[in-house]
Amino acid sequence: MKEQELNFEGVERVPLATFAEKAYLDYSMYVILDRALPHIGDGLKPVQRRIVYAMSDLGISASAKPKKAARVVGDVIGKFHPHGDSACYEAMVHMAQPFSYRYPIIDGHGNWGSQDDPKSFAAMRYTEARMTRYAQVLLAELGQGTVDWVPNFDGTLQEPTLLPAQLPNLLLNGTSGIAVGMSTDAPPHNIREVVSALIRLLDQPEITLGQLMKHIKGPDFPTGAELISSHADIVTIYKTGNGSLKLRACYEIQDGEIIITELPYQVSGAKVLEQIATQMRSKKLPMMEDLRDESDYENPTRLVLTTRSNRVDTNALMGHLFATTDLERTVRVNLNVIGLDGLPAVFGLKGFLEGWLKFRIDTVKRRLKHRLDRVIERLHIFDGLLVAYLNIDAVIKIIRNEESSKAVLMRRFKLSNTQAEAILELRLRHLAKLEEMKILGEQETLAEEKVYLEKTLRSKARLTKLIKEELLVLAEEHGDGRRTVIVERDAAQAMDESKLVSSEPVTVVLSERGWARAAKGHEVSVEALSYRSGDQFLAAAVGRSNQLALFMDSTGRAYSLPAHTLPSAREQGEPLSGRLKPPDGASFRAVLIGTNNDRWVLASSAGYGFIVRLEDLHSRNKAGKTALTVPRGFTVVPAARICEGNEYLAAVSSDGRFLVCTLDELPELPRGKGNKILSLPGKLDLKMVAICVFTEGQSVRVVSGQRHMSLKPADLDEYFGLRGQRGLVLPRGFRKVDLLIVE
DSSP states (O other): OOSSEEOTTOOEEOOHHHHHHHHHHHHHHHHIIIIIOOBTTTOOOHHHHHHHHHHHHTTOOTTSOOEEHHHHHHHIIIIIOOSOHHHHHHHHHHHHOTTTOSSOSEEEESOOOOSSOTTOOOOTTTOEEEEOGGGHHHHTTTTTTOSOEEEOTTSSSEEESSOOOSSOHHHHHOEEEEOSSOEEEEOOOOHHHHHHHHHHHHHOTTOOHHHHTTTOOSOOOTTOOEEOOOHHHHHHHHHHSEEEEEEEOEEEEETTEEEEEEOOTTOOHHHHHHHHHHHHHTTOOTTEEEEEEOOOSSOSOOEEEEESOTTSOHHHHHHHHHHHSTTEEEEEEEOEEEOTTSSEEEOOHHHHHHHHHHHHHHHHHHHHHHHHHHHHHHHHHHHHHHHHHHTHHHHHHHHHHOTTHHHHHHHHHTOOHHHHHHHHTOOGGGGSHHHHHHHHHHHHHHHHHHHHHHHHHHOHHHHHHHHHHHHHHHHHHHOOOOOSEEOOOOOOOOOOHHHHSOOOEEEEEEETTSEEEEEESSOOOGGGSOOOTTOOEEEEEEEETTSEEEEEETTSEEEEEEGGGSOBTTTTOEEGGGTOOOOTTOOEEEEEESOTTOEEEEEETTSEEEEEEGGGTOOOSTTOEEOBOOOTTOOEEEEEEEOTTOOEEEEEETTSEEEEEEGGGSOBOSSBOOEEOSOOOGGGTOOEEEEEEEOTTOOEEEEETTEEEEEOHHHHHHTBOOTTSOOEEOOTTOSSOOEEEEO
C-alpha cells in the first residue's frame, strides 16, 4: 500500500502504524514543549508563564490589593491555557509556597499548604493572591519589545512566547516535570552566588567549571538543611547535568533534648515523626522516651526528641535516624530544559549559564533597539513641532483656511505624515512659549539618550557593562544569605538491630503445632498458658528480647527470628510457618535463644547428638540452614542449654530407659549427626524422647502426662553409665516420658 492515498470519496487513507507513530510523536512533542519542561530563558513552564502574565494583565502587582485566586485561574484557563482548573491552581499554589520556591513568585493570602502537607491548600474560592516583588524580575521589560507575541488558543488575544527574565529563574527556583520519555529536576540556587558567577562568565568567557564553582558552591534549598554530598559528586552534577544530592536535617541539643530545626527539601515533619514513632512502637528505639512537634509561625520547623537519659549517644542515635527516616534524603538532579533552539537538552552548569546569558544579551539588545526606535520617532515628532512653533502664525492660518490642511502643511514645511498629524493634534494651551522650551529641553535629553543607545548597541563592552550593572542591582534588591550549608559527610549508618531493641528477659514458648510467642520474664509457667484447641506445650527457652530466637524443625534445619518480633504470650502466638519456609511435611520441634557463644546440645530421636554454639545456627534465610542430620523416620528432640558448671547429660527413651553420662563425652560441632547418646535397638522401633543437662547436686523432674517424679542426686547416681548405653528402666508409671526438667 502507498504511504498515503485518497479513495473515491476523497478521504485520506494512511497505514495504521504510520498514523499511530505520527500521532504519538506529535503528542510527545506537545507534552515536552508545551506542558512539562521549562524554558532556559525564563525558567517557566507554559502554565506558569501564563499564570504570571495573566496576573500582570489583571494588575495584581506586589503593591496592589490581592484578588481571589479563582479570578486568576479563570482568566488563565479562559484566555490562555484551556486545561483543567485544578491543575492550573496547583501550579499557582506551588509558585506561592516559600518551602517549595526559593524565591516565590506569588504572594498567597489564606491557606496555601504547609511543609507537612503541600497539597493541603484551601480551594481557590477561599484564597487570594498577588505577585511578589521578585515577579518583576520576569515582567519588568515585557512591554519593551523584548519578546515575541503569538495568538492565544482561539486567536482572540496575544500572549508572550517567553517572559523577559532579568535573572536565570530556573536556576534560582528550580523545578521538576515529567514529559514523555524525559523529565527534569532542577535544584534551586542562591541569587547572589548565581549573579556573581554570571558576572565572572561575562568577564572571562573561557572560565573553567572549577572557577565557576568558586562562586556557585552548590544548590541552595528553601528549607535549609545540610548538603552532605561530596565535592566530587557536586562537580559531576554541574559537569554533566545529571546526578543526585544527599540532604540531611540540622539539629541542636537544648537541655538534653534533640531539637530538629531544619528539614531536607520536600520532607514533611509530620511524616518524620510518624516514622520515628513507628520504630518506637516496634521497640526499635529503646533509648528514646518521647517526641513532639513544637513548630509554629516563628519556628517553622521544631521537632523535639527526648531521650531516656543523658547517657544516650545522641550522635549515634541521630545517625540511625538519618539512615532510617526522611531526615536524610536523596534529591535527583536532571537539568533537562528547552534550549534557545526550541529543543530539549541536558545542560551542565557552564552550558546553562552561557545559554541564559545569550538569551539575556539578546533581550537587552531588543530592549535598547525598541527604546532607540521610540526615541528616534519622538525626536522626529519634535522636529515637526519646532517647525510649527517657529511658524505658528502660518500654521494657524493654514489650519483655519485650508480644507486639506494636513497636505498643505506637509508641502509647505516639508513635514512627514507623522509630524503633520502631531501638529494637528496640538492643543491650544500647548502653543505657549513655555511648552516650546520644554520640548527643546526634552529634545536635548532624547538626543543624548539616542547617542547613548547607539553607542551601547555598537559596543560589546558597553553592553556587557550594562548587563553586569543590572545584575548587581537585582542581586542587591532580591538577594539573601545562603540557607543550605554545604558540609561533606559520610552517609549515615543504621545502628545494629540488637542495640536498638531493649534488653528485657523473655521466655520463648513453642507449641506442638508450631505456634510461637514470647512472654516477659523468666519465671513463666509455660504449662499454664492457654493453647489452641488440640494444641499443647512443646518447648521453651529463656533469653533476652534483643536476641535471636532459633527454631529447629523435624528435619534438623535451623531458623532465626528476632525475639522482640514474636507476639505476646497474652495471646496464643502465631504459626511459624507464616514467617518461615520449612520443607513440606516438616514440623517445628525445638527452640533455642541466647548469646552467640552459648552452647546447646542438639539431638535427634535416633539417639545421636552433639554440642553446638548458637552462632553456628543463625540464619536470616526464611528457608533456614541445615544443622542436625536426622535419619529417616526420626525427628528432632527439644534442645538443652548448657549452663556454666553443667557436667552431666540425661536422656530417656520411649520405653522408659533413663541414662546419665558425662557431658564432655559429646563432641562440639557446627553441624552434623553427632555421636550416639542412647542405644536404641532398631527392631523395637524405639526413640529417644527427651534430654537435659545438669550439675552435680541438682535434681531432675520426670514428667509423664499428669504425673511427676523428682530424681534426687542419689537417685541419679543409679542411672549413671557410659555414653551410648541402653540405660536403666524408670519406675512403673513413669516409663512414657514427656519432659525432663532440671530443678
